Amino acid sequence: MTRSVLLVFLLICGGRISAQFFQPVAYPQKFFRDPLDIPIRLAANFGELRSNHYHMGLDIRTEHRENLPVFAAAGGYIYRVKIEPFGFGQAVYIRHSNGYVSVYAHLNSFYPALAAYVKQKQYELKRWDIFLELPQGLLHVKKGDLIAYSGNMGGSQGPHLHFEIRTWPDDLNLNPMLFGLPVADNTPPVIRSLSVYDRNKSFYEQNPFFTTVKGKAGRYAVSQPLLILKTPNPGFGISGFDTQSGSVNPNGIFQGIIYDNGEAVSGFRMDQISYDETRGINAHIDYPTREGGGPYYQLLFKMPGYLHSIYREAGRGGYINLEDGKLHIIRIELKDTYGNTSNLEFKVRYQPQENLNMSYPGKVFYPGMVDGFEAADAAFYLGATCLYDSVHLAYQETAGDGKDVVSALHQFGNTRVPLADTMTVRIKLSIPGIQKQHILMQWINGDDFEIRKPEWLGDWATASFRSFGSFRLVLDTEPPLIRIPGVVENANLQRSSRIAIVVQDNYKKIKSFRATLDGNWLLFTNDKAWAFMYHFDEHCAPGKHELKIYAEDEAGNAAVQVLHFTR
Structure with a gap:
């Protein structure tokens, strides 16, 4: 076979491979209707990049209004209801005959029959926040039936409806845009800039190269005609976004594939993600750059410790090899769910340079390994699923400082290195004999902090955290503060529609x-x-009443307040 014939053969094979790089899945079209009676305009799409998680559905705009009717997207029965202070707020889950589940969240209220059932269960369970499983034959709905009213509850930052489609029973979230919902879109993704990494180094122990991108309407190029790279095995990332027709809202990118001389190497596709893997976004993005205030860069290669579903790699293991020293044409192809496509094409060549061996303080840890670090008064243990890439983790101990601090301050690792799973932290109490039942373990990063109620073995406290940083033990004996704004003792509340209670805590966590x-x-x-x-x-009922409020914080400190009023 001549060289030219071989090249043609490889290009044809490369094209065939790339065309089927992600195997298409046939989802039922038109089975689900628009859950609102207004045109769908998206505030966020599936797979959009968020802090520590992917966006797991569609955020449908409600024209800056609340209490719009929400309708069943397909027939079935209501099988779950969730109510929580953050997250979904109030949500309805409908199970459908074809094995799918639709989810509607941030609701202000449910339709009357469901609202009555939920309220009855709340009084039976004596709690407001609930996650109910409903009997199969209890509340059937038809496609288009009223099920709720839209709102702004939970973690919502403005009025909208959050809509999801999942599989049953494994709760795998699917991209609702693949089901033929009526969303107009003929605009390709936008590419802003390119990042380059050395895949022979730890992702967290290198200085990436960033370059701007020029172009529009689906055709892009880098600013330089040729990129001379210091590594024979580069990895690439892109910063960009997608939009829908008639909207300027920057949404997430559905699919990205990288090609080396016409051959597909690796790529990602936002078609299905489970909540168990949503934190894996921190291995899909350039986490250190984002944490440092930079934009999101989506990686077109899979990190060693990323175990989840959005990536696919070709036979070469997802690696680009430039060791031949020749010119390589790299093409990055981005698509949305409608097939609107953008391409970024550029040339690269490897030029060997003197290898400068950098040294990093601390002990090196690897993904897939169980390992730990032990000091005299602290210890840290990482499981096999904690890390996305190898990294040196340094430890430093300083004297405890501050009111009610009862241990030294133990710094471990760097907050710009993400943890995929919780690590175990152990700290020794520096003041024996104090009230352990009121001691908390605290993670600190600047003005941010988190607290945990630890378990005890002798003078050692143990808790789990999902971030590197600084840790210490603090004594909390201060009970929560209960306030009833605008209401005094023995008030007449006949004209009032509600009572509001504000509970404040010095560590900002109310347990009950x-x-x-x-x-x-x-x-x-x-x-x-x-x-x-x-x-x-x-x-x-009308008459005199006694209202008693009880609040307890994470350290077990309790407060009680009593109010007498007339209704």
């Missing part, structure tokens, strides 16, 4: 809240956790 009216449990909502709210209903 309970309210009773004349000795009977009373339902207070807790949307976004800023306040607890009771709306007067049949549980508060």
